Amino acid sequence: MSLKWVDVQEIAIQLVDSRPGVDPRFVNFVDLHQWVLALPExxxxxxHGGEKVLEAIQAAWIEEAD
Incomplete structure (x- = not known):
């Protein structure tokens, strides 16, 4: 499976798994952008990873982390 910026929910799920000690409410967009790019898939x-898509990923990550 290949992840694209539009796969917000799946990206959030993978961030929960790959960054278990991170509170997504306090992640800056520079770090978030780099972490998404580093995901294996x-x-x-x-x-294409602009502010709006990063906001959506962060919001989904917060939901997944709860």
Missing amino acids: FNDDPR
Whole structure:
């Protein structure tokens, strides 16, 4: 499976698994962008990871973490 920026929910699930000690409420977007790019299944243009999509990923991550 190849992850794209539109796969917000699956990205959030993988972040929960790969960053277990991280509270997503306090993650800055620079780190979040890098962490998404580092996910093994992620394969999309890094330039498409703008503020809106990062906000959506962060919100989904917060939901998954709860």
